[in-house]
Amino acid sequence: MSKQTKNKGNHDSLQITQPLNQRLNNEPLRVLSEEDWQFWKENGYIIIPNAVPQENVERLKNLIWEFDEKDPQDSSTWYAPPRAEMKMKELQGTGMVEVYNHQYLWDNRMHPRVYDAFVDIWGTEKLWTSIDRCNLNMPKKDKTATGGFIHWDVDTSQEPLPQNVQGVLSLVDTTTEMGGFQCIPELYRDFPEWVKNQPEDRDPYHPDTTGYEPTKVVQRAGDLLIFNSMQPHGIRPNLADQPRIAQYISMFPAQEDNEELRQERISSWNDRIPPQGDAFPGDPRNWEQEKYERAELTELGEKLLGLKRWNK
16 A cells, blocks of 8 residues: 655655545544535645643653653753764754653554544544654743744655654643744645746745745644645744643554554564664663553554554
């Protein structure tokens, strides 16, 4: 159905032939409303409120503070240099927390409301979850910082265009001042015509956004943002006085014919190591292996990992 490629951002990039936005056998939507479905198709993103219980939010948030060896009540601890060197320079200073397979992360991936939301989006029950990390984005010391970046995590020069989705589970209530996700739904909709007027040597990862104004998206703790990878997006600087905290969660059609990828995923969970690729440097302290037990998976979790096959 599809194949795995290594991308330039913090999410798996996939070349997927299964079309997005197709309803599952014309069955009723599980999580999205009809209004949500139309908004998703027109704007390329959607927020799923209360995607996980608040208990899950609080315990993962506490784990992130513990794992990053920072004190939420002591801002003098917030700006320690990162332990892992980011080979991908665009990820430097973005607050990535190199924990991937802890039980609390898997609990959110396996939560039925999260899974069902991606079933609605993809139109198939046979999904795999991304194995990604968390984010602890500290306030900027320079409160005059402006802008933020807009980019794609997929190569928009490909034909056919890439199909994938990405997701961010917020662990705090965000505000426009706290930064966070921004996107350009108008360019997402205009892309087929917009690209006709672009130079042949355009950067397929960084669009010319002249004439467009990014939409600033805010979330409450427990809200899951899902967005189409063809959505031009980025992060705004955090100009508030509190950190922004999140877990990256996405899902994509299971690739059970790709045995190499399936074994890589199983090893990541079993050995508590990050996925392969320059975007995932891992934790030089090896805390996941030395301090935490292997995550226990539900039957759904085993299928979302690839440990069990959907067809059996």
